Amino acid sequence: MTLPRHAWRGGVRVPRHKNLSNTEPSRAPPLPARLIYPLRSHIGTAARPVVGPGDRVLKGQCLAEPDSYVSQALHAATSGTVRDILDYPVAPGDVMTASIVIEVDGEDRGIDPWPSLPADADGDAIQRRLTEAGVIGMGGAGFPSHVKVREGLTRTVRTLIINGVECEPYITCDDRLMREHAAEIVAGARWLKRAVNAGECFIAVEEDMPEALAALQAHPAEGVTIGTVPAIYPAGGEKQLIKLLTGREVPSKGLPIQAGVLMHNVATARAVYAAVVEGRPLTSRYVTVTGGMTRPGNWRALIGTPVSHLLQEGGWRGGDQRVIMGGPMMGMALCSLEVPVTKVTNCLLVQEAAPAFLAAMPCIRCGECLRVCPVQLNARALYEYSKAGDLDAAQDLNLFDCIECGACAYVCPSHIPLVGYFRAAKAAIAAAERRQRAAAENRGRYERHQRRQAADQAGSATASPLPAAAGEDREALRAEIAAAVERVRARRAASEPPDGERGGPA
Amino acid sequence: MLPWLLLAILGLAAGLAVTRPARGGRDDAALAEKTERIDALLPQTQCGLCGYHGCRPYAEAVARGEAAIDRCPPGGAATVAALADLLGVEPLPAPVSPPARVAVIDERLCIGCTLCLDACPVDAIVGAPRLMHTVIAALCTGCGLCLPPCPVDCIQLRPVPAARGAG
Numbered sequence: 001m002t003l004p005r006h007a008w009r010g011g012v013r014v015p016r017h018k019n020l021s022n023t024e025p026s027r028a029p030p031l032p033a034r035l036i037y038p039l040r041s042h043i044g045t046a047a048r049p050v051v052g053p054g055d056r057v058l059k060g061q062c063l064a065e066p067d068s069y070v071s072q073a074l075h076a077a078t079s080g081t082v083r084d085i086l087d088y089p090v091a092p093g094d095v096m097t098a099s100i101v102i103e104v105d106g107e108d109r110g111i112d113p114w115p116s117l118p119a120d121a122d123g124d125a126i127q128r129r130l131t132e133a134g135v136i137g138m139g140g141a142g143f144p145s146h147v148k149v150r151e152g153l154t155r156t157v158r159t160l161i162i163n164g165v166e167c168e169p170y171i172t173c174d175d176r177l178m179r180e181h182a183a184e185i186v187a188g189a190r191w192l193k194r195a196v197n198a199g200e201c202f203i204a205v206e207e208d209m210p211e212a213l214a215a216l217q218a219h220p221a222e223g224v225t226i227g228t229v230p231a232i233y234p235a236g237g238e239k240q241l242i243k244l245l246t247g248r249e250v251p252s253k254g255l256p257i258q259a260g261v262l263m264h265n266v267a268t269a270r271a272v273y274a275a276v277v278e279g280r281p282l283t284s285r286y287v288t289v290t291g292g293m294t295r296p297g298n299w300r301a302l303i304g305t306p307v308s309h310l311l312q313e314g315g316w317r318g319g320d321q322r323v324i325m326g327g328p329m330m331g332m333a334l335c336s337l338e339v340p341v342t343k344v345t346n347c348l349l350v351q352e353a354a355p356a357f358l359a360a361m362p363c364i365r366c367g368e369c370l371r372v373c374p375v376q377l378n379a380r381a382l383y384e385y386s387k388a389g390d391l392d393a394a395q396d397l398n399l400f401d402c403i404e405c406g407a408c409a410y411v412c413p414s415h416i417p418l419v420g421y422f423r424a425a426k427a428a429i430a431a432a433e434r435r436q437r438a439a440a441e442n443r444g445r446y447e448r449h450q451r452r453q454a455a456d457q458a459g460s461a462t463a464s465p466l467p468a469a470a471g472e473d474r475e476a477l478r479a480e481i482a483a484a485v486e487r488v489r490a491r492r493a494a495s496e497p498p499d500g501e502r503g504g505p506a
Numbered sequence: 507m508l509p510w511l512l513l514a515i516l517g518l519a520a521g522l523a524v525t526r527p528a529r530g531g532r533d534d535a536a537l538a539e540k541t542e543r544i545d546a547l548l549p550q551t552q553c554g555l556c557g558y559h560g561c562r563p564y565a566e567a568v569a570r571g572e573a574a575i576d577r578c579p580p581g582g583a584a585t586v587a588a589l590a591d592l593l594g595v596e597p598l599p600a601p602v603s604p605p606a607r608v609a610v611i612d613e614r615l616c617i618g619c620t621l622c623l624d625a626c627p628v629d630a631i632v633g634a635p636r637l638m639h640t641v642i643a644a645l646c647t648g649c650g651l652c653l654p655p656c657p658v659d660c661i662q663l664r665p666v667p668a669a670r671g672a673g
Contacts, residue, residue: 445628445630448629488617
């Protein structure tokens with residue numbers, strides 16, 4: 001049984017560099033000294049902590065609960081003590097994020113797993129279990145899986161796609177996972193298929209992953225079609241794979257469900273199996289650690305492990321090479337190596353040598369970027385508008401449909417960092433919208449303030465929250481303030497530390 | 507003759523009565539709309555650095571042609587360019603934007619006098635009489651208008667910590 005293949009435009013063949021890390025079985029690193037759990041590490045709202053500093057926690061114990069519908073639960077990956085909840089740098093960009101930090105005690109004691117769901121459990125029960133287990137999309141975007149299942153419960157799912165198309169160079173974590181846990185992935189796929197009552201289910205891998213394909217095909221399941229897609233980057237992109245397998249397109253700014261599709265990553269499918277059958281929350285994942293190091297490979301890393309811990313185990317001795325989280329096409333260079341592995345961290349790539357800096361040359365209008373764009377965007381025009389700061393024109397050309405795959409920049413003969421321009425333009429638009437919102441809120445509060453003051457001056461006692469309006473007369477108030485000022489002056493002179501220490505006004 | 511004359515006078519009076527306020531209303535409406543569009547381009551810090559008591563009064567002055575478009579330091583070059591674009595005039599050199607700052611109340615010294623609550627144009631300070639006040643940093647525009655009224659000088663402006671990475 002093979003998968004359907006529909007016409008798909010764009011994409012580029014890139015050197016794969018997969019053999020560097022996919023030949024050895026995955027390994028488990030020693031326990032790190034501490035684990036870091038950012039409360040916000042994906043789309044949606046931050047989780048709400050249910051533990052506090054000093055609390056002892058066991059493996060599998062819930063640390064934070066979802067705070068809204070689009071939010072995730074977090075669980076301790078091993079036993080230890082909560083040291084603190086504080087702002088911690090999180091990739092990409094070292095954004096300071098409130099995080100739970102756990103001091104690992106090394107005993108690795110756990111709580112009992114939840115009971116398996118009965119084989120006839122309905123979609124609601126599966127959805128509740130996925131919420132409880134903190135399962136989110138492990139392919140990159142980190143969209144909570146229970147939300148996708150909920151979408152599938154309320155709308156018709158024609159096709160469920162389990163995505164094993166690991167199209168970025170160097171990354172092999174899904175490849176190794178499929179080779180080592182194929183049965184669980186197929187079982188997870190069947191649970192998902194039943195939960196959303198999908199018409200058909202595809203598990204797709206790339207043509208050049210014969211071992212993973214064979215491992216999956218060793219576990220045939222009714223209603224699940226396992227097959228390959230061409231190894232063209234970015235065939236594993238959500239909208240690209242949907243087009244390739246179903247011929248249907250996801251509308252601009254739309255969700256796959258609008259094309260009758262739900263897509264989950266293979267690692268997510270396995271996490272679904274673990275949650276539903278084994279009763280375990282999501283606390284670890286495969287991470288490829290590859291590039292310039294002595295022992296590249298895949299690690300079964302605990303969620304929350306500092307990146308530096310995995311790099312050391314991989315035999316990277318440090319140096320001035322860049323470390324990239326993700327792959328070479330879409331990954332982000334890390335500023336700090338203390339950032340934690342999260343549920344969406346698939347790869348740590350140490351650049352083997354500092355890349356020769358190629359200065360961008362003028363655009364020669366060759367059109368290569370238009371040919372390879374998997375979304376059929378006019379990358380050349382988007383570049384000109386983004387560079388010129390004409391953000392409205394860039395938005396009119398559907399800038400926000402850019403999936404930042406980097407194919408255009410990869411083929412550009414003038415070495416123009418096109419995606420860099422697009423990301424900057426998107427960020428500028430987002431910042432402008434934030435400013436606009438803040439200004440509108442300021443205006444509202446200013447107007448209310450003005451109205452209150454006007455009412456106050458007109459003598460309306462009820463309109464003002466200020467003390468003078470509460471029946472006291474202003475003279476008495478002034479006297480009271482003067483007395484308080486005197487008390488503060490005396491306190492400052494007598495007991496308060498000098499200004500320098502508290503950093504107060506001179 | 508006389509009835510015709512009366513009728514003519516009556517007609518003239520009625521016409522004037524109808525058109526005068528209407529024309530005046532149209533002018534007012536146009537001015538109000540222009541003010542609205544100018545106000546939408548201002549950063550709404552309500553800081554008064556333009557010399558007017560808030561963004562709205564400045565927008566009204568610009569709409570009437572009484573104030574230049576380069577009087578808003580927090581808006582900087584972007585606001586000058588947007589105003590020039592809206593009004594169809596040549597952009598002027600932009601004023602220097604003040605650094606982003608946020609007011610901080612030293613809570614050990616605050617006496618709870620509520621004078622800063624009155625002074626803050628965007629209601630970014632919370633507090634109650636005789637109780638400690640504090641600034642909601644996310645709402646503070648850093649205008650500094652709360653500093654002069656404070657009888658114990660317990661408020662200061664601090665630089666906003668630079669946002670790291672893509673926020």
